[in-house]
Amino acid sequence: MLNSVKGMLLTLASTFTGLRRPVTRQYPTVPTPVQPRFMGFPALTWDNGVNEPYCTGCMVCIRNCPTQCMSASMMDNPLNAEGQSSRRKIVDYFEINLNRCILCGICVEVCNFDAIVMSHEHEMSTYERNGDRVNLPALLEIGQKYQRETTWIPPTVLAKAKKDAEDAAKAAEAAKVEAAAAVEGGE
Numbered sequence: 001m002l003n004s005v006k007g008m009l010l011t012l013a014s015t016f017t018g019l020r021r022p023v024t025r026q027y028p029t030v031p032t033p034v035q036p037r038f039m040g041f042p043a044l045t046w047d048n049g050v051n052e053p054y055c056t057g058c059m060v061c062i063r064n065c066p067t068q069c070m071s072a073s074m075m076d077n078p079l080n081a082e083g084q085s086s087r088r089k090i091v092d093y094f095e096i097n098l099n100r101c102i103l104c105g106i107c108v109e110v111c112n113f114d115a116i117v118m119s120h121e122h123e124m125s126t127y128e129r130n131g132d133r134v135n136l137p138a139l140l141e142i143g144q145k146y147q148r149e150t151t152w153i154p155p156t157v158l159a160k161a162k163k164d165a166e167d168a169a170k171a172a173e174a175a176k177v178e179a180a181a182a183v184e185g186g187e
């Protein structure tokens with residue numbers, strides 16, 4: 001009996017005093033934020049230093065994509081001819097059919113040029129059958145948005161910084177051991 005009364009009081013309190021917070025999110029007016037490591041659709045990155053895509057159109061990701069939803073081609077890089085870029089080849093055409101992408105991330109894993117990322121983009125419903133075939137400018141736009149929002153650093157740059165720090169730590173340790181041995185030898 002007492003528990004029933006307690007339950008009724010709780011129900012009344014929730015109803016009239018708003019104790020329970022609303023659980024309905026007003027999507028899409030209020031978008032649901034994603035976690036930092038959320039994997040949305042793949043997108044291409046932009047090299048702000050040279051002002052061109054990182055992608056060389058090498059086709060490695062395309063050969064490894066399990067759903068064969070990507071296509072690309074490469075061309076000679078005009079900025080390389082002008083001495084402004086170290087990339088001899090650059091992407092000319094790129095397309096991903098996002099309707100067939102299974103978000104596996106293999107394309108990102110196999111790319112040797114930091115050229116592709118799993119972006120935070122996940123709202124791409126369309127009414128047309130081929131509406132999610134996304135071309136090079138659109139992929140670069142999604143990638144640049146991801147780079148801005150996540151302060152993205154190319155993985156190879158991060159790996160090099162980590163290796164340099166490890167090498168410096170090892171060198172410092174070796175110097176310390178050498179100094180200690182020199183002190184011992186002098187005594």
Ligand code: SF4
Nearest residue numbers: 055056058059061111
């Ligand atoms: S995204 Fe990477 S692996 Fe794919 S074509 Fe471009 S450079 Fe090659």
Ligand code: SF4
Nearest residue numbers: 065101102104105107
């Ligand atoms: S995430 Fe997987 S399925 Fe999608 S484009 Fe990359 S390799 Fe293909």
